[in-house]
Amino acid sequence: MKRHVALAAVAATFAATAAFAETAPMDVKFTDIGEVTTSLTGQPGDPSKGAEIASTKSLGNCVSCHVVSALDASFQGNVGPELNGAADRWSEAQLRGIVIDAKHTFEGTVMPGMYKTGPFIRPGDGYTGKAAPADLPPILNGQQVEDVVAFLMTLKEE
Template identity: 50%
Template sequence: MKRTTGIVAIAALVVFPAMADEVAPSEVKFEEGVVSASLTGTAGDPVSGRDVFANRKLGNCLACHANSDLSEESFHGEVAPVLDGVADRWTEEQLRGIVSNAKMMFEGTMMPAFYIDSGYERPLEDFAGTSILTAQQVEDVVAYLKTLKE
């Protein structure tokens, strides 16, 4: 029992400092739609980002965007730009801004703001005051998008 408690305490010390560096949705700094600084201070994981991108309960990016890298997934959307080669068109900082809150870069866009926690209505009360994605999930999606080159 004591050994398990010690391991949990050590794990907490390892995990919580990374959380301390996380930028809250209301603290994200946009400069002409661009978010220069990482939201977590930790590099995004493109494999996890691919999963978030395709997950219909998280990013649900395929509802609007087509993406050849995810050809095994069905029902790619046709209402937003195709994301093949997106890493050649946008910088990491621009992609972070677009994923966090595309409305800061594209006035009138229908793309949801994935990293805001106020100023919108969520249909389920359990989700009120929370962002669609976590800061790390935003960083992961950005890392994945950076792999999509022509």
């Protein structure tokens, strides 16, 4: 009996781990309009961690291109659209798609894909002499994307 209980516990732990496995960047499924309808991790995002990611230079650094009044940052950019009220303009699935790779929603955008490993267009060694390696890691991991999306979902019009 103890063996069956132990095996059941191991099986349940494995199933829970498999259910929350992170979707790999190249396995993300976009809809025709750039939405990503399912979580990358199966875990809810943390809005406070998302705010930290959005305002931290070494992480997402969203404020370098976007105005976000909810964030206390010394510099806020004006290259991208203002993110105040983002949750009123876009659904969670749309925001997830935009954060993962905005080019699926906005063709020609300069926003980098935050959860993308390729393909990239690079000038190569002939142009710079410092071509990046073929495989680049994503800027954010899957849970960080979910955290940023959770934060963006808190940004409602006042």
